[in-house]
Amino acid sequence: xxxxxxxxxxxxxxxxxxxxxxxxxxxxxxxxxxxxxxxxxxxxxxxxxxxxxxxxxxxxxxxxxxxxxxxxxxxxxxxxxxxxxxxxxxxxxxxxxxxxxxxxxxxxxxxxxxxxxxxxxxxxxxxxxxxxxxxxxxxxxxxxxxxxxxxxxxxxxxxxxxxxxxxxxxxxxxxxxxxxxxxxxxxxxxxxxxxxxxxxxxxxxxxxxxxxxxxxxxxxxxxxxxxxxxxxxxxxxxxxxxxxxxxxxxxxxxxxxxxxxxxxxxxxxxxxxxxxxxxxxxxxxxxxxxxxxxxxxxxxxxxxxxxxxxxxxxxxxxxxxxxxxxxxxxxxxxxxxxxxxxxxxxxxxxxxxxxxxxxxxxxxxxxxxxxxxxxxxxxxxxxxxxxxxxxxxxxxxxxxxxxxxxxxxxxxxxxxxxxxxxxxxxxxxxxxxxxxxxxxxxxxxxxxxxxxxxxxxxxxxxxxxxxxxxxxxxxxxxxxx
DNA sequence: TTTTGAGTTGTTCGA
DNA sequence: GTCGAACAACTCAAA
Numbered sequence: 302x303x304x305x306x307x308x309x310x311x312x313x314x315x316x317x318x319x320x321x322x323x324x325x326x327x328x329x330x331x332x333x334x335x336x337x338x339x340x341x342x343x344x345x346x347x348x349x350x351x352x353x354x355x356x357x358x359x360x361x362x363x364x365x366x367x368x369x370x371x372x373x374x375x376x377x378x379x380x381x382x383x384x385x386x387x388x389x390x391x392x393x394x395x396x397x398x399x400x401x402x403x404x405x406x407x408x409x410x411x412x413x414x415x416x417x418x419x420x421x422x423x424x425x426x427x428x429x430x431x432x433x434x435x436x437x438x439x440x441x442x443x444x445x446x447x448x449x450x451x452x453x454x455x456x457x458x459x460x461x462x463x464x465x466x467x468x469x470x471x472x473x474x475x476x477x478x479x480x481x482x483x484x485x486x487x488x489x490x491x492x493x494x495x496x497x498x499x500x501x502x503x504x505x506x507x508x509x510x511x512x513x514x515x516x517x518x519x520x521x522x523x524x525x526x527x528x529x530x531x532x533x534x535x536x537x538x539x540x541x542x543x544x545x546x547x548x549x550x551x552x553x554x555x556x557x558x559x560x561x562x563x564x565x566x567x568x569x570x571x572x573x574x575x576x577x578x579x580x581x582x583x584x585x586x587x588x589x590x591x592x593x594x595x596x597x598x599x600x601x602x603x604x605x606x607x608x609x610x611x612x613x614x615x616x617x618x619x620x621x622x623x624x625x626x627x628x629x630x631x632x633x634x635x636x637x638x639x640x641x642x643x644x645x646x647x648x649x650x651x652x653x654x655x656x657x658x659x660x661x662x663x664x665x666x667x668x669x670x671x672x673x674x675x676x677x678x679x680x681x682x683x684x685x686x687x688x689x690x691x692x693x694x695x696x697x698x699x700x701x702x703x704x705x706x707x708x709x710x711x712x713x714x715x716x717x718x719x720x721x722x723x724x725x726x727x728x729x730x731x732x733x734x735x736x737x738x739x740x741x742x743x744x745x746x747x748x749x750x751x752x753x754x755x756x757x758x759x760x761x762x763x764x765x766x767x768x769x770x771x772x773x774x775x776x777x778x779x780x781x782x
Numbered sequence: 783t784t785t786t787g788a789g790t791t792g793t794t795c796g797a
Numbered sequence: 798g799t800c801g802a803a804c805a806a807c808t809c810a811a812a
Contacts, residue, residue, distance in 0.1 A: 441811080452788095649791080652791065700790085706792070706793085711792090770793085781806080
């Protein structure tokens with residue numbers, strides 16, 4: 302029998318539009334689908350707890366999809382290099398195919414693997430699959446990577462080449478008579494046990510390729526038409542909620558782009574603007590990876606060097622209040638609690654809570670980045686780092702330093718009936734709309750009627766907005782010039 | 783090399 | 798209540 306091909310899955314947990322898998326199949330040899338849980342190779346940002354919950358279910362879904370096609374997913378744990386070496390020894394595999402990644406540690410690992418495997422005569426095939434545009438494929442006229450979104454976006458529109466439509470998968474995937482054994486998924490301990498805090502995640506999400514495709518279809522059939530405005534409303538279901546699916550590669554951005562383009566063609570003019578803003582958001586995802594690829598220190602160090610001397614104020618108590626949703630600002634607290642409960646936060650609210658942490662509290666953006674990394678099901682090194690730096694003002698094409706979100710105005714503007722706050726901060730639900738976003742401004746009578754004792758049933762604001770704003774502007778002034 | 787126009791998402795103040 | 802301007806330069810990308 303001809304030597305098998307290892308199809309090594311990483312952040313491409315799908316069967317559709319997976320070039321690495323397609324190439325493995327096209328070789329005509331038996332395919333060994335493999336996933337490696339590597340908590341040992343140093344230098345990686347180890348997955349957060351919410352990500353591990355998602356990973357468990359996504360792997361389960363992928364395994365079932367493979368079984369439905371007569372194959373299976375081999376699960377192995379350990380340092381990637383060692384795991385691949387031993388599987389090759391056991392199976393006599395002659396080739397490894399995988400989708401490339403763009404994080405610094407993953408790139409270093411890929412390079413080392415390619416060297417080692419090639420040296421022992423194993424063919425290594427690396428494919429694109431997580432981005433629309435490879436980071437090397439667009440550059441300024443000077444040949445440098447982009448630092449500003451709009452020109453990057455225009456260049457992407459020019460450069461995106463979707464290629465030919467992927468071939469449909471065969472009903473049966475070729476496999477050796479006996480697939481090498483692997484671990485039991487349940488033994489990996491990816492799910493929280495004591496306590497099991499994942500109830501809200503289970504209610505909210507369907508990890509896996511089928512769930513991802515369903516989410517894309519229902520989004521394109523409805524909400525996308527009004528996406529331009531509705532995407533800013535945390536009280537509505539106006540966003541795609543595709544971020545975790547895209548992060549884990551349950552859905553290829555190419556398929557997303559194609560389906561959205563198709564909707565653009567078939568809808569006539571209805572919803573055009575909405576679809577275009579959605580496409581633009583997909584390019585923001587590309588931009589983050591572009592930045593991380595060319596500036597590997599993005600997750601740790603400010604993109605704009607002047608920020609290295611910014612006078613941050615470390616304060617564990619303030620950080621804890623922010624993490625728990627006990628800042629005394631309803632829109633901030635609602636967001637932090639939505640995050641804790643569902644592993645996700647609406648994008649508008651992410652900006653508000655991030656601005657609050659960095660500008661009102663002067664806590665380093667890296668602390669917020671770390672919290673999001675642990676709690677978000679869509680935690681993505683590139684998006685997380687680029688976005689935190691953007692809010693903090695030290696990123697590429699960042700928000701100007703004097704743009705300090707007013708949490709009351711943001712709440713009143715984007716959650717005008719208070720639906721979002723009432724859902725996530727139920728102890729405030731009895732307040733009238735007029736003071737829901739600023740309970741401290743309610744009269745004693747109103748507070749009593751709503752069953753609220755400020756400082757006891759809900760905190761007083763931990764900082765006063767105007768004073769915090771002034772302090773932030775002063776801090777930013779110190780690093781000018 | 784120099785110049786020029788432009789740059790995701792806001793807030794506050796004063797008329 | 799509404800509107801326009803100020804906020805502060807700075808850096809990027811392209812000509």
